[in-house]
Amino acid sequence: MRPPLLHARCPELTGSLPFLRLGEAPTPVRPLPALGTRAELWIKDESGYGNGGWGGNKVRKLEWLLPEARRRGARTILTVGGLGTNWGLAAACYARETGLGVALGLIDHPVDEHVRAQLERLRASGATLHFLHSKNRLILAAPWLFARHTRGRSLPYYLPAGGSSPLGTLGAVEIALELGAQVEAGTVPEPAWLVTPVGSGGTAAGLALGLRLTGMRTRVLGVVVNDTLRLDRTALLGLARRSAALLRARGADLGGAVPAPGSIRTETAWLGDGYAHPTRAGDAALARASAEAGLTLERTYTAKALAALLALDAAGRLEGGPVVFLHTHGPR
Numbered sequence: 182m183r184p185p186l187l188h189a190r191c192p193e194l195t196g197s198l199p200f201l202r203l204g205e206a207p208t209p210v211r212p213l214p215a216l217g218t219r220a221e222l223w224i225k226d227e228s229g230y231g232n233g234g235w236g237g238n239k240v241r242k243l244e245w246l247l248p249e250a251r252r253r254g255a256r257t258i259l260t261v262g263g264l265g266t267n268w269g270l271a272a273a274c275y276a277r278e279t280g281l282g283v284a285l286g287l288i289d290h291p292v293d294e295h296v297r298a299q300l301e302r303l304r305a306s307g308a309t310l311h312f313l314h315s316k317n318r319l320i321l322a323a324p325w326l327f328a329r330h331t332r333g334r335s336l337p338y339y340l341p342a343g344g345s346s347p348l349g350t351l352g353a354v355e356i357a358l359e360l361g362a363q364v365e366a367g368t369v370p371e372p373a374w375l376v377t378p379v380g381s382g383g384t385a386a387g388l389a390l391g392l393r394l395t396g397m398r399t400r401v402l403g404v405v406v407n408d409t410l411r412l413d414r415t416a417l418l419g420l421a422r423r424s425a426a427l428l429r430a431r432g433a434d435l436g437g438a439v440p441a442p443g444s445i446r447t448e449t450a451w452l453g454d455g456y457a458h459p460t461r462a463g464d465a466a467l468a469r470a471s472a473e474a475g476l477t478l479e480r481t482y483t484a485k486a487l488a489a490l491l492a493l494d495a496a497g498r499l500e501g502g503p504v505v506f507l508h509t510h511g512p513r
């Protein structure tokens with residue numbers, strides 16, 4: 182098993198922070214000239230990451246979360262998401278492989294073909310699904326969910342939406358360290374911007390922390406696609422700091438490394454009517470990405486992030502050097 186770059190960067194974590202490799206690293210980076218941007222555009226393609234039934238950025242989080250669940254003696258992961266949750270599906274696929282069960286509290290959002298297909302996959306995944314419809318009902322049901330999934334003295338390991346706990350966030354630290362190594366190897370020039378969708382925040386926060394550890398000046402452009410959580414820059418930086426604190430608590434020597442306020446920029450103008458509501462700009466970006474660059478995006482996350490990238494580039498607002506688009510969606 183290829184060890185994580187985080188263990189190479191901080192060998193003191195090797196014994197204290199367990200890791201379970203679930204995909205082929207490093208994920209590829211390649212130029213993406215077909216979309217005709219002013220900035221030099223590249224893609225770091227997470228879509229193929231993961232050897233189980235689902236791929237993409239969620240698998241990176243599980244590489245840290247699943248061994249932690251086992252370390253705690255949990256038998257079930259209890260987590261939450263929307264009806265089409267990629268996170269819930271990835272958790273169900275990979276937890277099963279490690280002998281853990283998954284219970285999902287689900288809340289409603291608009292249902293289209295993609296969401297219907299996701300629900301079918303979730304039903305087939307073996308996860309226990311609890312349809313709770315709204316965030317309020319989910320919060321009210323929390324004690325019952327905990328009790329329902331406690332087995333003897335083994336409590337469920339609760340994970341927030343999207344797996345964006347300080348530990349899950351390390352998944353994106355690893356992506357950033359990988360990009361740093363690819364820059365060092367001359368595979369890709371040092372980017373000015375790394376563009377990602379922001380659904381629960383762990384990916385953007387982890388990228389910012391990981392980029393800080395590489396010493397690169399690359400900034401994260403987080404395109405916010407979820408209005409049900411607080412996902413502004415302060416919240417994302419707070420999560421990055423909590424991840425850094427976790428690394429220190431497990432013995433890592435990070436020097437003074439925490440992401441500076443300027444290391445993350447968030448954009449909310451591509452959200453449209455809300456989480457999982459498709460937008461015209463997103464659909465246009467999705468069609469262009471498919472026709473001109475052969476990319477398979479979806480409407481909730483990656484289409485909106487690419488729409489923002491294209492519009493900001495056209496307006497001259499992605500200045501300073503090459504831009505890397507993080508492709509986070511991994512259907513199978």
Ligand SMILES: Cc1ncc(COP(=O)(O)O)c(C=O)c1O
Pocket residue numbers: 237238267268343345378379380381382383384385482483509510511
């Ligand atoms: C395909 C895809 N891209 C991006 C994201 C956003 O990542 P994060 O939840 O870490 O903000 C998610 C999940 O929320 C996702 O499923």
